[in-house]
Amino acid sequence: MADLSVNLAGIKSPNPFWLASGPPSNSARQANRAFEAGWGGIVWKTISNDAIVNTSSRYASLNLGTLRMAGLNNIELTTDRSPETNFREIAEIKRRWPDRAMVVSLMVDTRECWHEFVKRAIDAGADGIECNFGCPHGMCERGMGAAVGQQPAVTEKIVTWVMEVATIPVIVKLTPNITDITYAARAARQGGANAISLINTIKSITQVNLDCLVPEPNVGGLSTHGGYCGPAVKPIALHMVQCCAADPEVGLPISGIGGIANWRDAAEFIALGATSVQVCTAIMHYGFRIVEDMIDGLSGYLDAKGFKNLAGLRGKAVPMVQKWESLDLNYKRIARINYDKCIGCNLCYIACEDGAHQSIDLVPPNGQGLGPGRVPGKPIPKIREEDCVGCNLCAIVCPVESCVTMVSIPTGKPKLTWKEYQEKLARGEIKPIPAHP
Numbered sequence: 001m002a003d004l005s006v007n008l009a010g011i012k013s014p015n016p017f018w019l020a021s022g023p024p025s026n027s028a029r030q031a032n033r034a035f036e037a038g039w040g041g042i043v044w045k046t047i048s049n050d051a052i053v054n055t056s057s058r059y060a061s062l063n064l065g066t067l068r069m070a071g072l073n074n075i076e077l078t079t080d081r082s083p084e085t086n087f088r089e090i091a092e093i094k095r096r097w098p099d100r101a102m103v104v105s106l107m108v109d110t111r112e113c114w115h116e117f118v119k120r121a122i123d124a125g126a127d128g129i130e131c132n133f134g135c136p137h138g139m140c141e142r143g144m145g146a147a148v149g150q151q152p153a154v155t156e157k158i159v160t161w162v163m164e165v166a167t168i169p170v171i172v173k174l175t176p177n178i179t180d181i182t183y184a185a186r187a188a189r190q191g192g193a194n195a196i197s198l199i200n201t202i203k204s205i206t207q208v209n210l211d212c213l214v215p216e217p218n219v220g221g222l223s224t225h226g227g228y229c230g231p232a233v234k235p236i237a238l239h240m241v242q243c244c245a246a247d248p249e250v251g252l253p254i255s256g257i258g259g260i261a262n263w264r265d266a267a268e269f270i271a272l273g274a275t276s277v278q279v280c281t282a283i284m285h286y287g288f289r290i291v292e293d294m295i296d297g298l299s300g301y302l303d304a305k306g307f308k309n310l311a312g313l314r315g316k317a318v319p320m321v322q323k324w325e326s327l328d329l330n331y332k333r334i335a336r337i338n339y340d341k342c343i344g345c346n347l348c349y350i351a352c353e354d355g356a357h358q359s360i361d362l363v364p365p366n367g368q369g370l371g372p373g374r375v376p377g378k379p380i381p382k383i384r385e386e387d388c389v390g391c392n393l394c395a396i397v398c399p400v401e402s403c404v405t406m407v408s409i410p411t412g413k414p415k416l417t418w419k420e421y422q423e424k425l426a427r428g429e430i431k432p433i434p435a436h437p
């Protein structure tokens with residue numbers, strides 16, 4: 001069995017799965033249940049020095065068809081339990097579960113407060129500190145959270161305050177509400193941080209109630225911009241994790257967060273450079289026991305791939321993401337339809353005809369294989385391979401797994417990047433690639 005243990009900048013845990021700072025990591029009762037289920041670590045719900053009063057009505061959801069919580073929006077602040085209670089419970093939990101990672105998330109204001117709270121976390125036995133520079137609502141108005149994370153100079157300054165007293169590893173949690181997250185990540189490094197975690201939530205309004213015309217969550221007739229997370233944000237998080245992992249000026253270990261709900265999501269984050277992964281929304285949706293499948297699935301995947309540990313997978317996909325100009329303009333793929341699986345919905349035809357490149361015809365079936373549910377005699381879609389640009393849309397919209405697949409076609413032409421194309425054109429070595437008719 002592959003070894004799932006991780007060491008993120010000195011913070012060790014038996015597996016890479018950590019509770020992200022949020023409602024599931026708000027108390028000893030929850031931490032006990034999470035560790036019993038198998039979670040490798042916890043980032044405790046952010047502790048602040050400010051008096052916290054949360055609103056009643058806090059969450060709103062993006063539901064897509066039957067899928068609930070494809071995206072989750074919240075306007076919750078840091079923990080509304082007292083620092084005393086939190087630090088006491090953190091100490092209890094760390095004593096009871098010495099092999100699990102205990103990371104304490106902090107968000108305070110002045111240099112003195114940072115010093116005081118970092119020391120309190122260390123005294124409670126924490127293995128690491130996560131500086132929450134990412135909360136997009138409520139705390140920014142008080143000069144904390146994303147107000148810090150959006151300004152690299154401020155991020156760097158506050159990290160230096162933290163590092164003045166920290167004797168345990170410090171993770172800086174980054175906000176995605178910024179044009180280029182690597183600037184914030186570089187600032188964290190400049191300040192002396194040992195690791196970064198990303199992403200925190202994305203500013204959002206998920207829905208407007210069309211009866212009362214108040215967006216959700218509705219707090220007495222008003223709403224506010226909230227933080228978005230859950231499966232819908234995973235692509236944004238993966239992009240940002242890869243950007244940080246690929247940037248030599250960042251060069252810090254990464255804890256990946258954003259829409260992780262199963263082992264595959266986790267493996268993708270690790271392949272793009274994450275050492276540990278953190279989960280919030282999926283636990284809020286399905287509970288702590290999802291970690292059982294995550295551990296089994298990731299372990300089985302590593303075994304199947306021949307990786308002895310997570311280091312074998314970590315970062316393997318990072319160099320596969322390059323600038324557009326590095327891609328091969330001579331590479332060609334086209335769509336193929338498996339008629340034994342085709343149910344005759346013709347969504348591929350409509351998508352291609354109305355929304356893409358008009359490369360699918362509807363033709364008489366001529367006895368061609370009938371997939372389940374097909375109406376005999378109804379025209380079937382047929383790819384015009386010479387016109388197919390390989391955009392993937394038909395395969396994306398097809399509701400049947402492996403019915404439309406994309407296949408590589410040998411062109412016999414050598415790799416040609418856009419840059420090489422420009423150079424060869426300028427030298428008159430090749431003719432321009434003809435424009436699409």
Ligand SMILES: Cc1cc2nc3c(=O)[nH]c(=O)nc-3n(C[C@H](O)[C@H](O)[C@H](O)COP(=O)(O)O)c2cc1C
Pocket residue numbers: 020021022023045046072073074076077078079105132134135173199200201228229230231233257258259260278279280281282
């Ligand atoms: C209701 C709620 C409360 C949260 N509170 C915190 C918090 O106190 N501190 C923090 O750093 N992140 C907080 N987060 C953000 C999560 O830690 C995480 O970064 C984000 O939700 C993305 O991960 P996910 O898609 O797995 O939920 C909160 C998220 C939610 C949904």
